[in-house]
Amino acid sequence: MVDKSEKFSQLVRVGYFSRAILYSVVGLIALTSAGKIAAGTDGAFRAIEDFPAGSLVLWLMVVGLSAYGLFRLASFAFDIENQGADTVGWAKRIGHAGSGIGHFALAYAAFEFATTEGSSGQDSAQAAASGLLSMEFGGLVLGLLGLAFFLAALDQAKKGITGNFMHRILSGAPRYTRQLGTVGYLARTIVFAIIGWSLVNAGMMSGGSEQVLTLGDAVATLAGNGAVFTLVAIGMIAFGLLSLILARYRCIPDLDPEGRIPSFRA
Template sequence: MVDKSEKFKTLVRVGYFSRAILYTVLGLIALTSVGEISKGTDGIFRAIENFPAGTLILWLMVIGLLAYALFRFASTFLDIENHGSDAVGWGKRLGHAGSAIGHLALAWSSYQFATSGSGSDGGAQKAAAGVMSMDLGGAILGILGVAFFLAAFNQAKKALTGSFMERISASAPSQTSIMGRIGFAARAVVFVVIGWSLFNAGFLSGGSEQVKTLGDAVASLAGQGVIFTLVAIGLLIFGLFSLILARYRIIPDMDSDGKVPSFRA
């Protein structure tokens, strides 16, 4: 019988596998099809939908991206990876919150394509407009932008230090470190773009139409020449790196109560 800890680990590994598909396809589209990447996140899921068994893959991604988002929320609120509660620790945990929200949005997009064969035109912008119509809605978007800035900082730090290897099995392939460094650097750039779009919409009255999702952020770099190409290659490598993580990432164990996982080094 599979216990709760094993179920938790399996779901998280499916999450990393889904992330691998997402970023690999994103990188390939960015490098080979300007027309598709200009469609933003919808272009990614449309490409996946056209794969053999594309609908099945989309459903797998719904489950996986949702599981990954919950994993990151658990890291934020339960500190399952032992980042601590000092300023640095909370910076990392808030960065994980931004990542969780971003992956929830991606899970929703995958669900829409899996059930109807199309995304929601301007879905992120409509959601942002709904948030801005609320009391303190602009502040919520702005704070979310700050969370993405923190996430970008953490991604850049991982790229420079290679600290992510502490939570990857020693059995992982020897190329894992360099692949991770390249991938995290590319993700840092994309997270800055997403964070700025949210910060601008929330705090600088840039308007909800400025809000960007993952695909939109990459598309916005399309006119930046070599920067766009390097980011696209980096995201492709990050997808392959995520595939390694699906197998070799050290996943926190569930505790004796089967509720709160605790990190094991």
């Protein structure tokens, strides 16, 4: 019988696997099809929809990206990875919150493609931002979410430069994992910073909800920047491959017998 801890671990690993598909597809589209990357994240999901058993893959991504989003929100709320409650710890946890919300937005976009013939009308992230902006203090909330993405970008840069992400990877991972992580995390730093700026612009600078960007949209904004665009696209593929390795070798926090998560165990 599979206990709660094992079920939790399996679900999080599905999340990493889903992330691997998404980032790899975004990177490949950016390198091979300028027309499709102009459609941003929608272009990536359209490409996945055209895969053999594409609908099944989309549903896997709905579950996986949602699971990963929950994992990151739990890291923020309950400190399940023992980041701590000092300034640095809270900065990382707030960054995890931004990542969690972003992955829920991606999961919802995948859901739209899985249940219809594709996304239609306003981008789901922009629609959510529009609803938030109609509420009192909605602009402030968007701005704070943008700040969370900036903090996440700084954390991605630190991981890429120092390689400290290797501390939570089990032995047996491929020897090139560190190099993939460096390239992938640095590319993700740029993408997260772009997403963060789009949220601050929309929420605090009267840019409007149409300014809000998701993963593929952020990569698409770099299309006119030559070498930078190419390097970020390669970085997206590298991060997708890293995520595939993490799906197998990431050390996932254990649940205790009551189904709760104790302190992180490496």
